[in-house]
Amino acid sequence: MTLARKGSRLITVEDTDYRWTVRAKPTYSQGLGATMTFAVELAERPGATLVVDTGRPRPDNWLHLATEPVRPAEVTEAVRAALARGFDFTATQASP
Incomplete structure (x- = not known):
């Protein structure tokens, strides 16, 4: 399932565009x-x-x-860390 465009934000990390979101409620x-x-x-x-x-x-x-909101720099850092660990954003879930 993909993220909804409404309410999500675009971010570019290492020349690749990503969409990110925090649950609305x-x-x-x-x-x-x-x-x-x-x-x-x-x-x-x-x-x-x-x-x-x-x-x-x-x-x-x-x-x-007390807390802080998610900032774009935190999203960028998370994407870079995931890529460094081998996360494959292009992978699709196999159907049973």
Whole structure:
């Protein structure tokens, strides 16, 4: 499944365009302070989706826990780290 264009942002890392997004509304557990995640995929040829756990709560958590939003520099760093570890954004899920 690909990321929706609405609400997602484009970012270029090493001459490749990616689309990334943070879920629009928190899940119930995220509302209670569970960690925030964001998803990244290739912009033009979506394949595998990288899901990154930030290790901190969402800014809109219901308990008003201190946190910071996801910034483009953090997304760039996550993509570079995933590529260095061999993550293949072009991979597709095999059907059962």
